[in-house]
Amino acid sequence: MTPSSLETLIEALRCLPGVGPKSAQRMAYYLLQRDRQGAQHLAESLETALQAIRHCQRCNTFTEAEVCERCASPKRDASLLCVVETPVDMNMMEQSHAYNGLYYVLMGRISPLDGIGPRELKLDRLLARACDGVVREVILATNYTNEGEATAHYLSELLKSRGIGVSRIARGVPVGGELEYVDSGTLAQAVRERRPLAD
Amino acid sequence: MTPSSLETLIEALRCLPGVGPKSAQRMAYYLLQRDRQGAQHLAESLETALQAIRHCQRCNTFTEAEVCERCASPKRDASLLCVVETPVDMNMMEQSHAYNGLYYVLMGRISPLDGIGPRELKLDRLLARACDGVVREVILATNYTNEGEATAHYLSELLKSRGIGVSRIARGVPVGGELEYVDSGTLAQAVRERRPLAD
Numbered sequence: 001m002t003p004s005s006l007e008t009l010i011e012a013l014r015c016l017p018g019v020g021p022k023s024a025q026r027m028a029y030y031l032l033q034r035d036r037q038g039a040q041h042l043a044e045s046l047e048t049a050l051q052a053i054r055h056c057q058r059c060n061t062f063t064e065a066e067v068c069e070r071c072a073s074p075k076r077d078a079s080l081l082c083v084v085e086t087p088v089d090m091n092m093m094e095q096s097h098a099y100n101g102l103y104y105v106l107m108g109r110i111s112p113l114d115g116i117g118p119r120e121l122k123l124d125r126l127l128a129r130a131c132d133g134v135v136r137e138v139i140l141a142t143n144y145t146n147e148g149e150a151t152a153h154y155l156s157e158l159l160k161s162r163g164i165g166v167s168r169i170a171r172g173v174p175v176g177g178e179l180e181y182v183d184s185g186t187l188a189q190a191v192r193e194r195r196p197l198a199d
Numbered sequence: 200m201t202p203s204s205l206e207t208l209i210e211a212l213r214c215l216p217g218v219g220p221k222s223a224q225r226m227a228y229y230l231l232q233r234d235r236q237g238a239q240h241l242a243e244s245l246e247t248a249l250q251a252i253r254h255c256q257r258c259n260t261f262t263e264a265e266v267c268e269r270c271a272s273p274k275r276d277a278s279l280l281c282v283v284e285t286p287v288d289m290n291m292m293e294q295s296h297a298y299n300g301l302y303y304v305l306m307g308r309i310s311p312l313d314g315i316g317p318r319e320l321k322l323d324r325l326l327a328r329a330c331d332g333v334v335r336e337v338i339l340a341t342n343y344t345n346e347g348e349a350t351a352h353y354l355s356e357l358l359k360s361r362g363i364g365v366s367r368i369a370r371g372v373p374v375g376g377e378l379e380y381v382d383s384g385t386l387a388q389a390v391r392e393r394r395p396l397a398d
Contacts, residue, residue, distance in 0.1 A: 001267070001268060001269060001290070001293070002261075002286070002290075003251065003252060003261055003262055003263040004263070005244070005247050005248045005250075005251040005252060005263060006248055006252055006261055008244045008247065008248070009244040009245060009247075009248040011244075012237070012240050012241040012243075012244035012245075013241065013244075015230070015234050015237030015238065015240065015241055016215075016226050016229075016230070016241075017225060017226060017229045018222070018225075023217070025287065026216060026217075027215050027216060028248070029261075029285065029286065029287070030215075030216045031214070031215070031245075032248065032249075032252050032261060033306050033307070035214050036249055038211070038214030039214065039245050039248075039249055040245070040246075040249055041211050041214065042211040042212065042214055042215075042242075042245060043241075043242045043243075043245035043246050043249070044211075044242075045204070045207045045208040045210075045211035045212075046208060046211075046230075046238050046239070046241060046242035046245075047239075047242050048204045048207065048208075049204045049205055049207070049208040049227070049231065049238075050231075050235055050238055050239060050242070051204075052202065052204040053202060053204060053205055053231055062201075062202055062205055062228075062231060063202055064202045064203070064204060068200070069200060070200060086228065087201070087228065088224065088228070091200070091201070094200070107232050108232070
């Protein structure tokens with residue numbers, strides 16, 4: 001007896017991470033009953049973002065331009081390339097004020113259980129970026145989780161075989177912790193104490 | 200450095216109940232990175248539902264028609280009117296197969312802390328519905344929470360003053376329930392509201 005457009009909306013809300021059937025139903029009822037204006041705004045924001053947002057040609061982060069502001073800035077040290085998992089991690093790095101180089105955002109991590117390997121992460125794009133002749137050092141700033149560590153390990157092998165200097169942010173970050181939730185002082189230490197990887 | 204359309208999307212996602220800034224950010228990144236098709240579908244479903252869904256003129260539930268299928272059915276007993284808080288509660292009543300009358304959906308409950316009183320619930324519409332001359336008995340099936348109880352109490356006073364018969368669904372030990380595991384409040388009520396057994 002549920003109207004079909006309502007059923008479709010409930011089903012569609014389940015594309016959101018962490019939203020199951022009960023939450024989706026609650027959300028749909030809430031929007032239709034109490035916040036139609038918010039729902040309208042959400043629909044329009046989704047459309048706009050889907051149209052406008054693409055990946056930076058250089059660092060792979062979300063941007064509305066061909067190349068993001070940061071990559072286009074002449075003030076950044078182009079000889080340093082910091083690899084992070086997500087745009088949030090990049091923002092956390094920036095807030096630590098300990099780094100003035102450029103970035104590469106993986107938009108994920110190697111995670112065999114989720115079917116995400118080197119191919120899905122498009123690591124060849126990172127490799128091309130790191131081999132542009134200007135980059136002297138790649139700083140691996142993936143999370144210190146198991147998957148982040150595996151990703152860092154894989155990347156370091158890949159990059160070292162091409163003769164590129166590789167370092168890893170120091171383990172000042174708690175083991176099992178994620179950059180997003182670390183205070184910026186700790187993160188600053190981790191950048192300063194990055195260590196070269198032995199062969 | 201976050202693109203403005205992305206920031207707008209993150210902000211817009213916060214209209215969903217139970218979604219704070221961190222979840223909204225996670226949802227936005229997830230949709231843009233991993234499920235653009237789902238996001239597009241969600242945007243369209245929101246637009247469609249906002250256009251199509253309105254309230255049934257008779258029972259106030261969500262419907263795409265003037266009057267919902269259930270209210271339009273000639274098979275239902277129009278002399279019984281069951282008052283529930285939400286469309287989900289109405290579905291639960293239907294699944295019990297114990298009721299064949301009509302419904303009125305409050306779309307909420309009296310909750311002074313949330314600023315929802317009789318006026319916000321538009322109880323005058325329920326009153327007009329109950330006084331149509333056909334309804335003989337109004338069955339109050341609001342939840343047995345504090346707010347549901349307060350709503351039932353308010354409604355019973357309102358309806359009885361118009362000379363309409365009012366009843367409340369029974370409260371007690373659940374079917375299949377064991378006294379050992381029933382909370383003492385429920386058991387106390389079950390004792391107080393015990394009913395005589397016919398010979």
